[in-house]
Amino acid sequence: MTYCVGLLLDEGMVLLSDTRTNAGLDNISTYRKMFTFEEPGERVITIMTAGSLSVTQTTVARLREAIEEDDSAHPSILKAPTMLQVAEIVGKTLSDVTTEISDKMERMSQRASASMIVAGQRKGGAMRMFLIYPEGNFIEATEDTPFLQIGEHKYGKPILDRVVTPQTSLLDGQKAALLSMDSTLRSNLSVGMPLDLEVIETNACRVTMKRRIEAEDDVFKAMSADWSNALRDAFTDIKI
Amino acid sequence: MTYCVGLLLDEGMVLLSDTRTNAGLDNISTYRKMFTFEEPGERVITIMTAGSLSVTQTTVARLREAIEEDDSAHPSILKAPTMLQVAEIVGKTLSDVTTEISDKMERMSQRASASMIVAGQRKGGAMRMFLIYPEGNFIEATEDTPFLQIGEHKYGKPILDRVVTPQTSLLDGQKAALLSMDSTLRSNLSVGMPLDLEVIETNACRVTMKRRIEAEDDVFKAMSADWSNALRDAFTDIKI
Numbered sequence: 436m437t438y439c440v441g442l443l444l445d446e447g448m449v450l451l452s453d454t455r456t457n458a459g460l461d462n463i464s465t466y467r468k469m470f471t472f473e474e475p476g477e478r479v480i481t482i483m484t485a486g487s488l489s490v491t492q493t494t495v496a497r498l499r500e501a502i503e504e505d506d507s508a509h510p511s512i513l514k515a516p517t518m519l520q521v522a523e524i525v526g527k528t529l530s531d532v533t534t535e536i537s538d539k540m541e542r543m544s545q546r547a548s549a550s551m552i553v554a555g556q557r558k559g560g561a562m563r564m565f566l567i568y569p570e571g572n573f574i575e576a577t578e579d580t581p582f583l584q585i586g587e588h589k590y591g592k593p594i595l596d597r598v599v600t601p602q603t604s605l606l607d608g609q610k611a612a613l614l615s616m617d618s619t620l621r622s623n624l625s626v627g628m629p630l631d632l633e634v635i636e637t638n639a640c641r642v643t644m645k646r647r648i649e650a651e652d653d654v655f656k657a658m659s660a661d662w663s664n665a666l667r668d669a670f671t672d673i674k675i
Numbered sequence: 676m677t678y679c680v681g682l683l684l685d686e687g688m689v690l691l692s693d694t695r696t697n698a699g700l701d702n703i704s705t706y707r708k709m710f711t712f713e714e715p716g717e718r719v720i721t722i723m724t725a726g727s728l729s730v731t732q733t734t735v736a737r738l739r740e741a742i743e744e745d746d747s748a749h750p751s752i753l754k755a756p757t758m759l760q761v762a763e764i765v766g767k768t769l770s771d772v773t774t775e776i777s778d779k780m781e782r783m784s785q786r787a788s789a790s791m792i793v794a795g796q797r798k799g800g801a802m803r804m805f806l807i808y809p810e811g812n813f814i815e816a817t818e819d820t821p822f823l824q825i826g827e828h829k830y831g832k833p834i835l836d837r838v839v840t841p842q843t844s845l846l847d848g849q850k851a852a853l854l855s856m857d858s859t860l861r862s863n864l865s866v867g868m869p870l871d872l873e874v875i876e877t878n879a880c881r882v883t884m885k886r887r888i889e890a891e892d893d894v895f896k897a898m899s900a901d902w903s904n905a906l907r908d909a910f911t912d913i914k915i
Contacts, residue, residue: 589829593858597903598910610915618833658915663837665909670838672905675850675898 436625437468437586439483440615441552442608443564443576445601447636447643448554449608451616452483453586455627469631470495472502472513475641478557480512480521481633485586486549486569487536494532494549498525518555518563522573525553530571550585558640590622591615605634610658613648617659630655676865677708677826679723680855681792682848683804683816685841687876687883688794689848691856692723695867709871710735712742712753715881718797720752720761721873725826726789726809727776734772734789738765758795758803762813765793770811790825798880830862831855845874850898853888857899870895 439452452468466488473479482498484491501509501524515521529551536547548569556562564576566583576583581601584592594615603611609632619626634644648655679692692708706728713719722738724731741749741764755761769791776787788809796802804816806823816823821841824832834855843851849872859866874884888895 589862590833592862593830593833594906594910596861597906606915607910610910610913613915614910614913621836622829622832654915658913661913662909665912666834666837666906669902669905669909670834670847670850670854673850673854673898673901675846675853675894 436623437485438584438588438591438616438619438623438626439468439485439552439586440582440584440588440591440595440612441483441554441564441576442582442599442603442612443554443562443601444581444599444603444605444608445637446605446608447634447639448562448564449605449612450481450483450552450554450633450635451609451612452631453616453620453626454629454631455625456488457625463627465627465629467631469633471633471642471645472498473641474513476558477640478513478555479635479639479641480518480553480555481635481642482525483552483554483585484549485551487547490529490532490536490547490549491551493536494525494529494551497528497532501528516557517560518553518557518565521555522553522563522565522567522575525551526567526571526573529567529569533569552583552585554635556635556638556640562635562637587619587623587626591619594618605636609634613655613658614662617662676863677725678824678828678831678856678859678863678866679708679725679792679826680822680824680828680831680835680852681723681794681804681816682822682839682843682852683794683802683841684821684839684843684845684848685877686845686848687874687879688802688804689845689852690721690723690792690794690873690875691849691852692871693856693860693866694869694871695865696728697865703867705867705869707871709873711873711882711885712738713881714753716798717880718753718795719875719879719881720758720793720795721875721882722765723792723794723825724789725791727787730769730772730776730787730789731791733776734765734769734791737768737772741768756797757800758793758797758805761795762793762803762805762807762815765791765805766807766811766813769807769809773809792823792825794875796875796878796880802875802877827859827863827866831859834858845876849874853895853898854902857902
């Protein structure tokens, strides 16, 4: 499994993904699930992936190839005039790859699928964030629902529901994303450290902060312990 | 959907279930999902149900019939010598009903299934709690994992993972179960009020507290608001 979350805030975007990939329970590896494409100051696009690794790797590889080749059959996401068209290119590529791989797997009565979060901004355009479904269609984060999640989303949703609004600061946004990840790490073994964290400030059109958080990261460990203690204290204080 | 949770604590058991049943999103009803069978002081058995209403109602109805008839083909759960045998009777009945109903539905390429939590004690025996799967097999709550959940279990699991141990008091156990339900109610529309709450104290062999909590219940509303505020305060205090 996987857990990726993206927040679309007035001040910018916060993106967080884990790195655990498993085939069954006894074959666990670490793979990056966050991919950034940028021309700093001009445009930035970050893609996070969940689902079958063969589908996500092939999709990202084809998007990269198209950036180098850029012909009408394989348009480059770095040349697309709007973020909406970026989402459409990613959606079409994902849907094509999913279909091809599933056709191969059908003989074994299996299917492969994946979903993605695509977030970015080009100079002069608005900052936008999309969730792309395996079929290639997508939904967009809005003021009412300023976050998107893929993978194992349930354990980490209550904290986001409670604290995230478009007015949330970038610092609080990072805190909310990390605590949401912390709840997921605790309850689902197939989501694992290290984590990739990225911040894209509004109108910067580039990644303004990028960090890999390792399992032994002291700040993350302290935050996780503080949150556990705060929850236990809050629990003790509640009256019924 | 449904959410039911049972805690097996040193001081006794806490059982909590919602009451929402839906066929699709536009056909929502209220049905009790907690059923108690008792000879006060001698034995008490409470069953909570999740899944297809036709399966759970038929299973509970057959268990009731068997209590009245009690022959070797249909043993009564109130006469079973141990809680393990109660779990086996419930498991067999559930599996039989699931198979019968699924056979009928197979023509429509559909299946029906359900799972149950069975908790209780008979005089002289230990207090025990089981989770019965649709196939009739079961697992038991232990010291290491002193709670069982059926239905929409993910949203409400983090709080239980953090605060519930066998040494948790009955009052704190009720609080933990209610807060776990509160998180689930917030995140999944198909889990709904009113709630049924029951406490069975160790060695009492009867229900020692039983309460239906309506949507307008002031105590529950205050607890839910206090918890939201406490979480927001804790969030504000965390440093990253």
